Amino acid sequence: MDILPQIILNSLIAGSLYALAAMSFNLIYGVSRSFNLAHGVFATVAAYAVLFLAFHTAIPLPLTITLGILMAVLLGYLLERSIFRPLRLRKASNLVLLIASLGASIVVEALIAIFFSSQFQTLSSLLPPFGTLHILGGTLTDLQAFIIICSVVVLGVFWLVLSYTRFGKAVRAVSDDEEVAKIVGINTNAIIGIVFMIGAGVMGLAGILAGFDTGLEPHMGFILLLGAAIAAVVGGVGNVYGAFLGAFILGFAENFGVFFVSGEWKYAIAFGVLILFLLFRPQGILGKK
Amino acid sequence: MKKTWIGLIVIVALGLVVWGISSMSGNQATNDTGAVKIGAVLPLTGDAAVYGEPLNKVLQIAVGEINANGGINGRQVQLLVEDGKCNGQDAASAAQKLINVDGVKVIIGGFCSSESLAMVPIAAAAKVALISPGSSSPKLTNASPYFVRNYPSDSAQGAVLANIAFTDKGWKKVAFIQEQTDYAQGVQSAFSAEFTKLGGTVTNEQFPTETADFRSLVSKVKSGNPDAVFLSVQTPAVAARILTQIKQLGWKPKLMAADVVPGDPETVSKYKDILEGTLTAEFGTDATNPKFAAMITSYKTQYGEEPPYQGYAQTVYDSAYLVQAAIVAVGYDGTKVANWLHTVKDWQGASGLVTIGANGDPITGHKPEVITGGKVMPYVK
Amino acid sequence: MEYIFHLAILFSLFAIFAIALDLVAGYTGLISVCHAAFYGIGAYTTALLVQSVGLNFFFALLIGMLLTGIVALILGLVFSKFKGDYYVLGTLGFTYIAYTVFINWQSVTNGPLGVPGIPRPEIFGLSFSNSWSFLILSAIFVGVVYALARFVVSSSFGRVLRAIREDEEAIAIFGYRTSAFKLLIFIISAMSAALGGGLLASYLTYIDPGTFGITESIFVLSIVILGGLGSLRGPVVGALILVLLPEALRFVGFSPDIAAQMRVLIYGLLLVIMMRYRPQGLLGEYKL
Numbered sequence: 001m002d003i004l005p006q007i008i009l010n011s012l013i014a015g016s017l018y019a020l021a022a023m024s025f026n027l028i029y030g031v032s033r034s035f036n037l038a039h040g041v042f043a044t045v046a047a048y049a050v051l052f053l054a055f056h057t058a059i060p061l062p063l064t065i066t067l068g069i070l071m072a073v074l075l076g077y078l079l080e081r082s083i084f085r086p087l088r089l090r091k092a093s094n095l096v097l098l099i100a101s102l103g104a105s106i107v108v109e110a111l112i113a114i115f116f117s118s119q120f121q122t123l124s125s126l127l128p129p130f131g132t133l134h135i136l137g138g139t140l141t142d143l144q145a146f147i148i149i150c151s152v153v154v155l156g157v158f159w160l161v162l163s164y165t166r167f168g169k170a171v172r173a174v175s176d177d178e179e180v181a182k183i184v185g186i187n188t189n190a191i192i193g194i195v196f197m198i199g200a201g202v203m204g205l206a207g208i209l210a211g212f213d214t215g216l217e218p219h220m221g222f223i224l225l226l227g228a229a230i231a232a233v234v235g236g237v238g239n240v241y242g243a244f245l246g247a248f249i250l251g252f253a254e255n256f257g258v259f260f261v262s263g264e265w266k267y268a269i270a271f272g273v274l275i276l277f278l279l280f281r282p283q284g285i286l287g288k289k
Numbered sequence: 290m291k292k293t294w295i296g297l298i299v300i301v302a303l304g305l306v307v308w309g310i311s312s313m314s315g316n317q318a319t320n321d322t323g324a325v326k327i328g329a330v331l332p333l334t335g336d337a338a339v340y341g342e343p344l345n346k347v348l349q350i351a352v353g354e355i356n357a358n359g360g361i362n363g364r365q366v367q368l369l370v371e372d373g374k375c376n377g378q379d380a381a382s383a384a385q386k387l388i389n390v391d392g393v394k395v396i397i398g399g400f401c402s403s404e405s406l407a408m409v410p411i412a413a414a415a416k417v418a419l420i421s422p423g424s425s426s427p428k429l430t431n432a433s434p435y436f437v438r439n440y441p442s443d444s445a446q447g448a449v450l451a452n453i454a455f456t457d458k459g460w461k462k463v464a465f466i467q468e469q470t471d472y473a474q475g476v477q478s479a480f481s482a483e484f485t486k487l488g489g490t491v492t493n494e495q496f497p498t499e500t501a502d503f504r505s506l507v508s509k510v511k512s513g514n515p516d517a518v519f520l521s522v523q524t525p526a527v528a529a530r531i532l533t534q535i536k537q538l539g540w541k542p543k544l545m546a547a548d549v550v551p552g553d554p555e556t557v558s559k560y561k562d563i564l565e566g567t568l569t570a571e572f573g574t575d576a577t578n579p580k581f582a583a584m585i586t587s588y589k590t591q592y593g594e595e596p597p598y599q600g601y602a603q604t605v606y607d608s609a610y611l612v613q614a615a616i617v618a619v620g621y622d623g624t625k626v627a628n629w630l631h632t633v634k635d636w637q638g639a640s641g642l643v644t645i646g647a648n649g650d651p652i653t654g655h656k657p658e659v660i661t662g663g664k665v666m667p668y669v670k
Numbered sequence: 671m672e673y674i675f676h677l678a679i680l681f682s683l684f685a686i687f688a689i690a691l692d693l694v695a696g697y698t699g700l701i702s703v704c705h706a707a708f709y710g711i712g713a714y715t716t717a718l719l720v721q722s723v724g725l726n727f728f729f730a731l732l733i734g735m736l737l738t739g740i741v742a743l744i745l746g747l748v749f750s751k752f753k754g755d756y757y758v759l760g761t762l763g764f765t766y767i768a769y770t771v772f773i774n775w776q777s778v779t780n781g782p783l784g785v786p787g788i789p790r791p792e793i794f795g796l797s798f799s800n801s802w803s804f805l806i807l808s809a810i811f812v813g814v815v816y817a818l819a820r821f822v823v824s825s826s827f828g829r830v831l832r833a834i835r836e837d838e839e840a841i842a843i844f845g846y847r848t849s850a851f852k853l854l855i856f857i858i859s860a861m862s863a864a865l866g867g868g869l870l871a872s873y874l875t876y877i878d879p880g881t882f883g884i885t886e887s888i889f890v891l892s893i894v895i896l897g898g899l900g901s902l903r904g905p906v907v908g909a910l911i912l913v914l915l916p917e918a919l920r921f922v923g924f925s926p927d928i929a930a931q932m933r934v935l936i937y938g939l940l941l942v943i944m945m946r947y948r949p950q951g952l953l954g955e956y957k958l
Contacts, residue, residue, distance in 0.1 A: 003512040006538065010504040035755050083942060094755045095701050096945050099895060102888065103941025110935035114928055118338035120526030124533070132539060139539045214501040214530055223499050229759065255505040263506045264469060264495035268770040271763035278752055278760050334931055377784065377876040382676065386917070389673035406786040407876040414800075415672070428786055469773050471782045471878070497773070 005138035007259050008252075013144045015251025016151035017213075020206035021224045022231035022243035023151075023158060024199040030175040030238040031188075031195045032088070034097035038079055039228065040221030041108040042200040043207025046072040047123070047216045048116055050208050054126050061126055069204045076200025079104055080193050088192075105222065113218040122215040123208075147209050154202055155244050162240065171195060175238060203228075230274045236287025245285055249273075324367035325360070325621055327352070327612055328387035330380055330398030330408065337375035337401055339524055340423070340598060344400065345370055347602045350587050351609035361616050368609075373399050377407030384408040388415045394623040395420070395616070397608045400601075402426030402471045409433045418627035420611060422604035426471050427479070431648040435623065437630040439611065439643055439651050440604045443472065446548055446570040446655035447479025453568060453657055454517060454545065455487040457670055463545070464515035465493040466506065466531060470523040476547045477521045498523065503534045517543040517568075525553035525597070532560045548572060551658055551665040552600035561663030568668065570655035572640070574599045581639040607638035675801035679873055681913045682808035686815050686866035688893040688905030693859040695891070696899030696956055697823055698852060699835030703887045704745075704761035705863050707768035710882030711738045712864025713871035714772065714779055717788045720872070727791035731868040735861045742860030746853040765884050772879035784878025788871050808869055812906075815862050819902055822858065831855055832900070835956065892941050898954025907953055912937065 025039050050068035053059050059067070083100050124130075130141035162168035173181040174191050182188050207221060227250060228243075235246025250270060257269040277284065329348055332341040352368045360366050369391050373380035380399050387393045388411065395418045399405040405424040412419045413435045421429070421438040430442055454460045463484060467477045481491045492513060494506050510518060518535075522528045528550045535542070544567040550556055551571045557564060575581055584606045588596040596602040611630065619625035633645040644652040657668035687709060694700045715734035719725045725733075745764060752760045772779050779785070790799040791807065798804045822828050833841040834848050842848050871877045889912070897908025916933045950956060 003508045006508045007505050010502070010508060013504065014502050035759070083946065086946065092945070092949060095758070096949050098755050098758060099701075099891075100942050100945035103938045103943075103945065106938025107935050107942065110931045110938060113334070113338070114931045114935075117342055118334070119342070120339065120524065120529075122529070130537070132537065139537065141537050144537075210501070214533075215526070217526075219499060220501070223501070233756075233759065258505040259509050262494065263500070264497065264774050265770060266500070267497060267766045268774075271766045274763045275748065275760055275767075278756055278763075279748060282751075282756060334934060376880040377874050377878060378870075378881050381874050381876075382680065382917070385673050385676040389676070403784055403876070403878050403880065406784065407874055410787075410875045426783065428783065469782050471784065474782050495774070497770075 002137060003259075005136045007255055009135065009138040009140050009144075011248070011252040011255040012148055013140060013213075013251075014255060015248035016148045017206055017210055017224070018227045018231050018247035018250055019151040019244045020154060020202055020209070021228035022235065022247040023154060023240050024202035024206070025225070025228040026232045026235070026238055026240050026243040027158070027171075027195055027202075028199040029232065030240070031171060031178075031192045032084060032097070033178075033238075034084075034094040034101075035229065036084075036101045037098060037225065038101040038104040038108070039199070039203055040223075040225030041105050041112075042072040042076060042203035042221070043210065043224050044112055044216070044218060044221035045075050045108065045207075046204030047207040047211035047220065048112055050211065051116070051121060051123060051216065054123070065208055068208050069201050072204025072207070073197045073201045075108075076196045077193065080196040084196070085189060085193070105225075109218050109222065116218070118218055120215055120217045123211040124213075124215075127212065143209075143212055147213065150205065150209065151244070151247075154205075155241070158240050167191075167194070227270070230270055232284075233274055233282075234277050234284055236284030239284065239286045242284050242286035249285075324365045325616060326367050326369060326391055326393045327609070328384075328391065328393035328396035328398070329368060329370045330373040330383045330387070330396060330404055331370060331400045332375035332404070333370070333372040335374045335376070337523075339526065340400060340601065341372070341375075343597050344423075344601060344605045346592060347584070347588065347596055347605045348397065348609055350584070350591065351606045354587070355609065355613050361613055366613070369393065373401065373404040373408075375401040375403060377403050380404035381407045381411060384411045388412070388417050394418065394621050395612050395626050397422065397605075397612065399424060402429060402475075405429055405432075405436070405438075409436050412436070412623075415623070417623040418615075418630060420608050420630060422608040423601050426475055430650050433649075434631070435627045437627070437633075437645050437649040439607055439638075439640065439645065440601070441572050441651050441654050443475030444479040446572075447476050447481075448483045449570045449655050449657050450519075450545055450568065451480050451483035451487065451489075453668065455484060455489050458517070458543075458568070460516035460543070461489050462513075462515045463489060463491050463517050463519055464510045464513055465491060465519045465521055466503075466510060467493055467495045467519075467521040468523045468527055469495050469497050473521040473523050473547065477519075480519065480521075498527075500527075501530060503531050504538065507531065507535050507538055507540070511538065511540050511542070515542070517545055519545040519547075520550065521547045522549060525549050525556040529556050529560065532556075532563050536560075536563050543568075545569060548600055548655065549598070551660065552598050554595065554599070555597070557660055557665060558663040561660070564660045565662070567660040568657070569660065569665070570657045571665070572600050572604075572653070572655050574603055575641055578639060578641060580637065584639045603638070603640040607640050607643060610638060611636065611643070672801055675805050677913065677917060679801065679805050679808050681909055682805070682812045683866050683870050683873070684890065684893060684913050685812050685906045685909040686808075686869070687863055687890045688897065688909045689812075689815050689819050689902060690859045690862035690866065691890050692894050692897075692899065692902065692905045693819055693822065693855055693862070695894055696901065696904070696954065697828065697835065698831045698855050699956070700749075700852065700856070701758050701891070702761045702856075702859075703758055703884070703891055704764040704768070705860075705890050706882045706884070706886035707765045708738050708742065708860040708863040709867030709870065710768060710772060710879075711741055712867030713877050713882070714785070715864075716868035717785045717871040717877055718778065721785060721788055726793065727789070727868075727872060728793055731865065734868045735864045738864035738867075739857050739861045742857045743853070745860075746856040749856070750849045750852055762884065762887075765887050769879055769883050772882060779879070782879065784876060785871075786876045788875045788877070790872055790875070804873060808873070811865060811869060815865065816902060816906070818858075818862070822855070823902065827851070827854075835900075889937075892937060895944055895951055896940060898951030898956075900956030901951075901953045904951055904953035908951070 046068040049071040053064040231246035235242030371383035400423040402424040413433045425443045546569045548571040615626040615629045636643045712734040716730045719730035893908040898904030
């Protein structure tokens, strides 16, 4: 039996989740110029919000998913206002932001473990049983197909917004040079704040999708974040399209790595890719020098 | 300014520790009227907290019952639970604290083998008895005169299953999907040793604990066309993830599973179609055992759900009662309690008749079982 | 008393790790999150040599340090190209890779089963098997590492390191080969961490891969950050506080499973608060 098509499909599914995470990670990096290690908790919080609302309230499912994403957006806003903005205004270095965001990530993860326990839980019982699609000798569920579509749609939306709207132009201006953007009259703090909220929302979506597909636990966001960070570096830090590309490269590397090498070397493969890129192409595939 | 900062924090931290120590060691349980202190070390945070959290509740229930029925010789039992985080370093800290600050003579734990392995030398040096209700590493057999366990070694279930798989089922090639934990690896190596001795071949795909995406791993195993697949995992949640993904790939292999899977009724019933016919071996639970049934009922009334990991819940529950029986028999003395625990014979508990051998392992082992119609049934040839 | 000894020993070991890390993070400005990997290599080498080969502990410790030094040499050459937060990412990657090696190289490391029954040090018929003698041993080592670090940072070598931290390009103009300096301090730091790792293995008598993961690296980093980057007393004070704090929380009286999460929570909160209000740490002179 030829399993190549299946491995390719698996890579696409994994790559799509990484893509959502990495695009939002890079969007935020683009304007804030620092690695946000708390990015993972947006996914965790959104997924747990859906879990809570769906099992403890009578709110219909589409609304709980919306509320879940809004929870991530709200958290994005809170973190930006309480930690990142004050630090940025103080001209703190990237490392300060990185460590502060790591601390924030630890705090939120611990809070979730306190309220929801560390037990592995799943959202899939909320949906009717998944149908399976057969494509070129491989199988995937309709939810997984939906995840792949989501990542492409989000990419498209990002492209449209960044290229054709005033807001998008402002974001690009801030990404290019915050000082210049300020001088030409862009309210950079507002732009950065909104980008944080958008990034958090997209990451929240990724978390909810992962919760439906494989399940949720307090640490899930951090794992997703690691993937996002690697994909971001591979594709080009701060570049949304690069992140998309990097995510699929990582997805393929991991899944083909499992097939050709072995499952237990998964982390070594992922981080090996990271270090190789840092060494030989630190600006990533699409990044500028 | 700087100096005051540091001074303040250091003083507060030191003060808390000193205050804690003095308030705790003031009523050392050596007098005969105060509470009898029993320590416990369970993984309450980290990956293994999924066990530690519910099993801590089971332990609290058992101690609550003991106290409601007059405690130990009229003295109440005070249970002191510490977090071992399923790793050696934290378990060592926890054991040191329990032994030297609280002055306990008996500790229930560790739960993870890594916890127990680190605690054994500390307990032996301090002459404190350890009873582990969950550590199954073969390395703990004969570990110390101060260590016993009422949960059997992994080598038991691996060997039982290898014989049935090879002889009864005629499987020649078994593919393992193994989580990288001491327990899952113990099961795998015990099975592999026996199975290859019989003439079969074993392949092994391992994965790190946090893995959520098993699709390519499963695809790879599938392409190897094994006669059967053995899921050696640490938690039912991981098994559930793998089973879902096997199902999604439209595959229906013959399955074998480590005892955590049949130990979780929810997984067994939820995945009954794919698990149909799964061969497993469990340090079985026996729902007709009145003590076991009573434990399940009190857990249900207190927490509104059945306890998960019942294979472990029963040994945790029994460990509290074994400690009670030991102290009633020989008094609150680590050495005597440890000696007594090594001689337990046909003691009736929630996990059935418990007999502990001179090597510190329970004599009762794993019984082969098969999953049929969402239920775990005894295996018949 | 045993408990106090135990805490004092833990404090000493983490002081060693923290001083080692401070040499690269605080004095040279390279925030490394792979020090757990270094003390892991030291711990595994020492443990395995003592246990299966039967070498004397101190000899094994020396080999462990040398091996870690070699790994650090190779790694340092690789990492010399990274700066700032990329350096953090690169070292983070190495921590995961090292962890994967510890858990997968099963014929040597025993994989997830870990290495149990590691004996305590012995020399000239003198055994460090009880806690107070082990405490004296680790206190001596803390003293040695502290003195060595003090010597390094107050020498002209140390001054070059600080200059690299402040402005690497400027010091390079004066003809200093900054990469060589960075490499050398990285190796010294890694070897000191390995020393602590060997002691840790022998003290716990049991090690498994989980003892050397990313959380431990971050823990050591937060010790240094709390205490203060670029000061040698800083990491010592930081180690004292962060080793005692979780123990203190044991006594405050939350229900056990919440208390355990609370410890993690507080230590995350501490990172946020320090970064927000006092990024140079309690005693530090270097602001990130």
